[in-house]
Amino acid sequence: MLETKKTSLLLLNILEKITSDSSLHSRFLNTLSYLEYIGNRKMLKSLPSSILNHFFLDHINEESRHSLILKRLAQKVAEKDMTFRSDEMIASERAYNYFQEVDHYSLKFNFKDPVLNYFYTSYAIEQRALLFYSLYNDTLKKKSFPFSLDVILNDEIKHLRLISEQIQKRDENWQNNLDEISQFEHKKYFSLLVDLEKSVFNIASPFPPYFSLKKNKRRFIDYQI
Ligand SMILES: [Fe+2]
Ligand SMILES: [Fe+2]
Structure with missing residues (x-):
């Protein structure tokens, strides 16, 4: 249920279009950076200091590094500085709502342990x-x-x-709850893809396709920090 042929094909179609156009591609990468930033911010707000061992601090640090x-x-792709202004991203509002809606859905379980x-x-x-980055990385x-997402995928x-270890340790009903939230997430993800597709095909690019623009200028982009 989490990944269907329909969502994979839709994503591959979007990725094909995005990676053929440097303007779209930079905005897409910036949108992913924004999502990682939201994830990092949510961790800082949600996790109580009483559970922050080095694994959690590592995790917080890595989400910031992904962003x-x-x-x-x-x-690098845009050849200019970028902020998180909506006109420098793609379907940013939907991307933000995707995160918020999945987050709010978990409140309905009324867990005694709020960290759950x-x-x-x-x-x-x-x-x-993991699924999304894997398909993007394959593309x-x-x-x-001249770059890949191998470092991010390993993290x-x-x-x-x-997280799976924490859930299993803290909740006996974890299997049912995980199924339920994953099904809800899948619906929200599908809506996000549909909006992403609409935005991608509506944005008129002022640049020629990435390949012709970059053909003679390729070099390995150093994304390590
Ligand atoms: Fe992560
Ligand atoms: Fe991440």
């Missing part, structure tokens, strides 16, 4: 990030882009394992 990596890539709200939201979104590799695998 920075993606921002640097966005700016954060863990369920985070699990659903980390799981999605980047297939089209021989996301680790985060998912860490």
